[in-house]
Amino acid sequence: MKAIDRIFQYIDYLSITISEFERKNLISNGYLAKMRRRSASIGEDILNNILENSPDLSPAWLLTGEGEMLRSKREIKPAAITRHHQAAYKEKELPESVVPLFDIDAAANLHSIFSQKDQNVIDTLSIPGLPQCDGAVYVRGDSMYPLIGAGDIIIFKMIEDFNVLVYGEMYLIDFTIAGVDYLVLKYIRRSNITDHIQLISHNTLHDPMDIPITGCIRAMAIVKASIRFNTMA
Numbered sequence: 001m002k003a004i005d006r007i008f009q010y011i012d013y014l015s016i017t018i019s020e021f022e023r024k025n026l027i028s029n030g031y032l033a034k035m036r037r038r039s040a041s042i043g044e045d046i047l048n049n050i051l052e053n054s055p056d057l058s059p060a061w062l063l064t065g066e067g068e069m070l071r072s073k074r075e076i077k078p079a080a081i082t083r084h085h086q087a088a089y090k091e092k093e094l095p096e097s098v099v100p101l102f103d104i105d106a107a108a109n110l111h112s113i114f115s116q117k118d119q120n121v122i123d124t125l126s127i128p129g130l131p132q133c134d135g136a137v138y139v140r141g142d143s144m145y146p147l148i149g150a151g152d153i154i155i156f157k158m159i160e161d162f163n164v165l166v167y168g169e170m171y172l173i174d175f176t177i178a179g180v181d182y183l184v185l186k187y188i189r190r191s192n193i194t195d196h197i198q199l200i201s202h203n204t205l206h207d208p209m210d211i212p213i214t215g216c217i218r219a220m221a222i223v224k225a226s227i228r229f230n231t232m233a
Contacts, residue, residue, distance in 0.1 A: 003042050004035045006062055007050065010069060014147075015204055016187065020168035025049045097130035099155055104137040109183055110174035110219040113137075114158055125155065125227075133224050134158045137172070143201040144170070144185050152228045154185065156221035162213050165197065166222065173199065174219040175211055185223070 011021045018032055026049055035042060051059050058071045101123040102113050113120065113135060125136055136155040139148055148154065156172050159165070167190050174183050186199035191210045199209045211217070 001065055002039060003047065003062060004032065004040065006065065006069070007032060007042070008036060010054070010057060010062075013069065015202060016168070016200075017189075020187070020189070023166070023168045025053050097128075097133065098124050098126050099130070099133045099136050100124055101136045101138075101153070104140070104183070109181060110172060110221065114219050125153070127155075127225070130155065131224055132157065134221065136227075139185060139226075140183075141185070143203050143206050145203045147202045148185065148226050149228070152226055154223050155225040155227070156223050159220040159222055162217050162220055170223040172221045172223060173211075173217060175217045177211065177216060 008018075011018060014021070019029060021027075022029055022032060025046070027046055031046075034040075047062065051057060051062065056070050058067055058069060060066050061069050100117075100121045103120045103122045104110075104113070106120045117135075133155050134157055136153050139150055139152045139154055142150060154172065159171070165171075165188055167188055169188065170185065171188050172183070172185055173188075174181075176182070184199060186201060186209075189198040189200050189208075191198040193210050195214065196210045196212050199211065201208075
């Protein structure tokens, strides 16, 4: 089995489409399928992109097939940093970002957090190398399980224009339908319905849902990072 075959095995595990995986890793559309048909080798730059964007993926397994597909939770994420980032990491030159941790239960919805940024802050998070973010909240529900579970923390960046989205990425979405308020954590995919987006869960027990872009969504944020606690204390 070659690296290209292991990539497809990992995509199956993620339960996303090949196109979504290619967009996430800056791979041209159709490239992976073409390489698989040819049983060809994958370029080093593409392998590095995949490892950089997939912290749970074992580099040894991807490159050689040795060991397990997923890295142990005890392994630290810097082990997956690609070579062109290693020097900066070793020299500890990565900037430290501080983001507020909001009480989503007290705020009631994401729109309230965005409009009242100085309220409902219960703590702050300081994370080296984190891209610019607007806040963080504890996750409720299991729609993205096992990738993200209840009690994990997600760190997000506000989206101002709902018509400019990165499809295939994970978003926190605050919307209203038929008078009912929803706050969900989902992948976003293009919808077959005009002026709609499709919300996709990582947990296959949740069905996809199409919602209108205008007149429904109150607030939206793209998820930049997540934090999981492996022990209770």
